[in-house]
Amino acid sequence: MKNHLLSINDLSREEAISLLTTARELGKVSEGGHKKLPTLRGRAVVNLFFEDSTRTRISFESAAKRLSADVINFSAKGSSVSKGESLKDTAQTLQAMGADAVVIRHSASGAAQRLADSGWISASVINAGDGTHEHPTQALLDAFTIGERFGIDDFNFAGLEIGIVGDILHSRVARSNVLLLKKLGAKVTLIAPPTLLPVGVENWGVDVSYDFDATLPRLDVAMMLRIQSERMNDSFFPSAREYSRGFGLDLSRLHSIKKDGIVMHPGPMNRGLEISADSADSMQSVVLAQVTNGVLVRMAVLYHLLAGAVN
Amino acid sequence: MSRILDSGDIGRALKRIAHEIIEHNQGTSKITILGIPTRGAYLGERLGKILGEIGSPTPVGTLDITLHRDDLRLRPPRPLLETLIPSEGIEGRHVILVDDVLYSGRTIRAALDAIGEIGRPASVQLAVLVDRGHRELPIRADYVGKNIPTSSTESIKVLLSEVDGEDGVDIEAAK
Numbered sequence: 001m002k003n004h005l006l007s008i009n010d011l012s013r014e015e016a017i018s019l020l021t022t023a024r025e026l027g028k029v030s031e032g033g034h035k036k037l038p039t040l041r042g043r044a045v046v047n048l049f050f051e052d053s054t055r056t057r058i059s060f061e062s063a064a065k066r067l068s069a070d071v072i073n074f075s076a077k078g079s080s081v082s083k084g085e086s087l088k089d090t091a092q093t094l095q096a097m098g099a100d101a102v103v104i105r106h107s108a109s110g111a112a113q114r115l116a117d118s119g120w121i122s123a124s125v126i127n128a129g130d131g132t133h134e135h136p137t138q139a140l141l142d143a144f145t146i147g148e149r150f151g152i153d154d155f156n157f158a159g160l161e162i163g164i165v166g167d168i169l170h171s172r173v174a175r176s177n178v179l180l181l182k183k184l185g186a187k188v189t190l191i192a193p194p195t196l197l198p199v200g201v202e203n204w205g206v207d208v209s210y211d212f213d214a215t216l217p218r219l220d221v222a223m224m225l226r227i228q229s230e231r232m233n234d235s236f237f238p239s240a241r242e243y244s245r246g247f248g249l250d251l252s253r254l255h256s257i258k259k260d261g262i263v264m265h266p267g268p269m270n271r272g273l274e275i276s277a278d279s280a281d282s283m284q285s286v287v288l289a290q291v292t293n294g295v296l297v298r299m300a301v302l303y304h305l306l307a308g309a310v311n
Numbered sequence: 312m313s314r315i316l317d318s319g320d321i322g323r324a325l326k327r328i329a330h331e332i333i334e335h336n337q338g339t340s341k342i343t344i345l346g347i348p349t350r351g352a353y354l355g356e357r358l359g360k361i362l363g364e365i366g367s368p369t370p371v372g373t374l375d376i377t378l379h380r381d382d383l384r385l386r387p388p389r390p391l392l393e394t395l396i397p398s399e400g401i402e403g404r405h406v407i408l409v410d411d412v413l414y415s416g417r418t419i420r421a422a423l424d425a426i427g428e429i430g431r432p433a434s435v436q437l438a439v440l441v442d443r444g445h446r447e448l449p450i451r452a453d454y455v456g457k458n459i460p461t462s463s464t465e466s467i468k469v470l471l472s473e474v475d476g477e478d479g480v481d482i483e484a485a486k
Contacts, residue, residue, distance in 0.1 A: 018390055025375065025391035038424070039378040067378075303378075308388035 004125040008179035023300040040069035043100040050076040050106040063298035091120040109133035124305040139176035141297040157186035165191045166225035195236040216256040250276040318478035324456030329361040339366035343404040345374040348392035351410035353473045370397035379421035406432040411469040413439040416450035
């Protein structure tokens with residue numbers, strides 16, 4: 001594996017499966033009573049968050065701490081960034097403090113790549129979401145959750161159909177998931193109104209549907225995306241109510257997906273908009289399992305990037 | 312390359328170790344076996360089977376020690392192997408650690424750390440198929456299949472039918 005995790009494309013199929021398998025073993029070790037492992041003792045992990053986040057930051061922090069790494073949290077609010085400090089100066093400060101890994105979330109697509117390629121720091125860079133580009137650890141935890149829920153130990157998803165529904169245009173989660181799920185052999189269908197699909201989606205190698213109800217009966221997994229109002233500077237649909245009627249997952253739609261099918265959501269959820277409260281809290285919803293598995297997957301990523309030889 | 316133990320030798324060594332374990336612990340009632348993957352796990356399984364035949368059924372598990380190694384930073388990252396603690400747990404049990412080759416003793420140190428985080432066994436004992444010397448830590452085995460004095464330039468290879476298709480222990484001279 002490379003020194004950084006910036007995109008799912010940094011991983012071969014084998015490397016992705018190896019990460020997922022490592023995450024599963026880490027889960028077993030934790031169940032066996034090892035709440036804290038000494039593996040990354042003395043390593044410093046910096047959470048560099050230029051954008052608000054609850055679960056991703058807490059998840060990375062918890063993953064690093066369970067491997068005994070030291071965690072430094074940095075959020076743009078209340079730091080020198082609000083005084084106008086550049087990414088370069090911030091990065092060099094972290095370098096001088098001896099960071100071994102930098103987990104970065106930024107509103108600009110490519111920010112993680114910039115940090116990794118710049119030569120400003122020698123630490124491993126982990127992309128925790130950059131603009132509308134990618135969010136690789138989210139895709140890994142989604143794949144892990146699908147494997148766990150369907151009992152697919154080798155993570156070969158051939159035969160599964162996964163629908164990614166909603167705001168594909170602004171979604172880094174969708175981009176990373178499409179790349180990873182295709183690598184693992186799943187059939188992926190994007191379901192959204194035409195206004196919320198990016199230009200060039202026909203080259204992604206996935207099916208596209210504008211009709212949620214017609215696609216539902218084929219789906220093993222309905223992955224609902226958050227409507228990202230903070231990135232919407234245009235009117236992409238007439239009203240929230242109309243969007244919800246066409247693409248929201250309510251109970252009657254939930255009953256139309258395949259038997260044993262599951263519902264996923266990367267969070268935070270807009271209850272009542274893309275997903276109804278009763279679907280979100282149903283037995284088929286794996287939203288909380290996604291959060292739990294997020295810690296395991298991020299432990300696996302930190303382990304792969306940091307535990308080995310320093311080169 | 313020459314073969315030091317063949318399949319019959321390995322079977323007899325395990326049988327003798329099983330008898331020694333029973334003698335030392337006055338039976339098998341409190342025994343739990345933990346094999347260290349990969350080959351130690353298979354040896355642990357075989358040992359558990361023999362103990363079940365001559366004593367009583369014995370819980371067998373595996374313990375991956377990768378996360379506790381002290382040489383993680385010296386090598387490329389390695390994949391994790393399976394850890395499986397029997398449902399009885401290890402609290403108050405006599406844990407028999409099983410590995411194929413005892414060499415520097417660092418694997419066993421890591422295993423002791425890993426066990427310490429799971430619980431507090433009544434005792435921890437060590438069974439190995441081959442003890443080749445060259446300890447770097449004050450660690451010794453309680454049950455040894457065969458002592459093979461080696462030079463540190465030689466390499467010892469343990470083959471087990473479960474992974475290698477055949478049983479045997481080979482020694483390879485320095486290259």
